[in-house]
Amino acid sequence: MLAVEAEALAKRYAGLMGRSAHDALRGLDLRVAAGTAFGLIGPNGAGKTTFVKSLLGVVRPTGGTVRLLGGDPQDPRVRARVGYLPERLRLPAAWTPLELLGSVARLKRAAGDRARLLGLLEEVGIAREASRRVGTFSKGMRQRVGLAASLVGEPELLVLDEPTDGLDPIARADVRGLLGRLLARGVTVFLNSHLLSETERICGRVGVLVAGRIVREGPLAELLAASPRWRVRFADGAPGPALAAAGFRAAEGGAFGLEADDPAALNAALDAARAAGALVVEVGREQRELEQVLADAMESG
Numbered sequence: 001m002l003a004v005e006a007e008a009l010a011k012r013y014a015g016l017m018g019r020s021a022h023d024a025l026r027g028l029d030l031r032v033a034a035g036t037a038f039g040l041i042g043p044n045g046a047g048k049t050t051f052v053k054s055l056l057g058v059v060r061p062t063g064g065t066v067r068l069l070g071g072d073p074q075d076p077r078v079r080a081r082v083g084y085l086p087e088r089l090r091l092p093a094a095w096t097p098l099e100l101l102g103s104v105a106r107l108k109r110a111a112g113d114r115a116r117l118l119g120l121l122e123e124v125g126i127a128r129e130a131s132r133r134v135g136t137f138s139k140g141m142r143q144r145v146g147l148a149a150s151l152v153g154e155p156e157l158l159v160l161d162e163p164t165d166g167l168d169p170i171a172r173a174d175v176r177g178l179l180g181r182l183l184a185r186g187v188t189v190f191l192n193s194h195l196l197s198e199t200e201r202i203c204g205r206v207g208v209l210v211a212g213r214i215v216r217e218g219p220l221a222e223l224l225a226a227s228p229r230w231r232v233r234f235a236d237g238a239p240g241p242a243l244a245a246a247g248f249r250a251a252e253g254g255a256f257g258l259e260a261d262d263p264a265a266l267n268a269a270l271d272a273a274r275a276a277g278a279l280v281v282e283v284g285r286e287q288r289e290l291e292q293v294l295a296d297a298m299e300s301g
Contacts, residue, residue: 005065010063030214037189038206039205040209051209056079085150096133096134100134121148147160160191164193196291206290216297230286231255231286232282232283234256
């Protein structure tokens with residue numbers, strides 16, 4: 001089953017005050033399988049917010065189709081199966097976390113008994129503040145409340161916009177642990193974040209959105225491994241000149257780097273090193289950072 005499905009999705013905003021029209025989405029295609037963690041990344045102005053709003057039924061596309069959990073995002077029954085944490089979270093200052101979660105439960109027609117709502121606050125680590133006014137909370141505490149609110153009604157899909165914004169490193173680790181538990185239960189996580197390191201730690205698949213189109217998409221491991229450079233470590237005493245002749249270059253930590261486009265080239269260099277008396281201790285492909293994947297996609301997309 002697909003949790004998110006978009007085909008040729010387009011959204012044009014009409015120009016105002018003499019300005020020209022703007023195409024925020026330009027034939028976007030994307031499929032996200034249920035029960036997976038998917039990360040959407042892209043530069044500012046790429047169309048990420050418009051796409052998320054299209055998923056949630058807030059924005060009506062001007063072309064193409066979008067389906068959520070197999071249904072229409074405009075259908076209230078579908079929206080009730082979705083949890084959402086917005087980037088610009090605004091909470092009523094006079095309310096308590098329990099009051100806020102109770103309101104969300106009523107809107108979603110979900111179970112909202114005190115014990116259940118306290119359990120959600122416990123999951124995000126803020127149950128002790130359940131009866132305190134939100135207006136006295138720090139940004140990180142408000143973020144926890146918003147995350148708890150997104151979990152009301154046991155949603156099948158979580159759409160999270162910068163979920164770890166304002167959280168300290170320990171709290172970020174707590175959120176990752178929570179999302180891991182939700183994934184184990186079969187919940188789909190759709191993450192939109194500028195924190196690429198968090199995306200790498202949470203998501204198994206990533207899509208890169210540039211100028212309204214998905215220009216890269218696939219398993220995170222494959223996107224990061226798309227590099228011909230290898231990192232090789234030899235036992236002490238390896239002959240430096242012979243390694244250099246075979247194409248190895250000294251790298252940090254006593255290791256050596258090697259450019260090899262395919263397994264044949266890699267093994268030829270390793271054979272030459274071994275023939276010269278070097279003992280191979282470790283071989284691994286050098287992974288790129290997600291930041292580099294985004295930069296390359298922007299350059300070519």
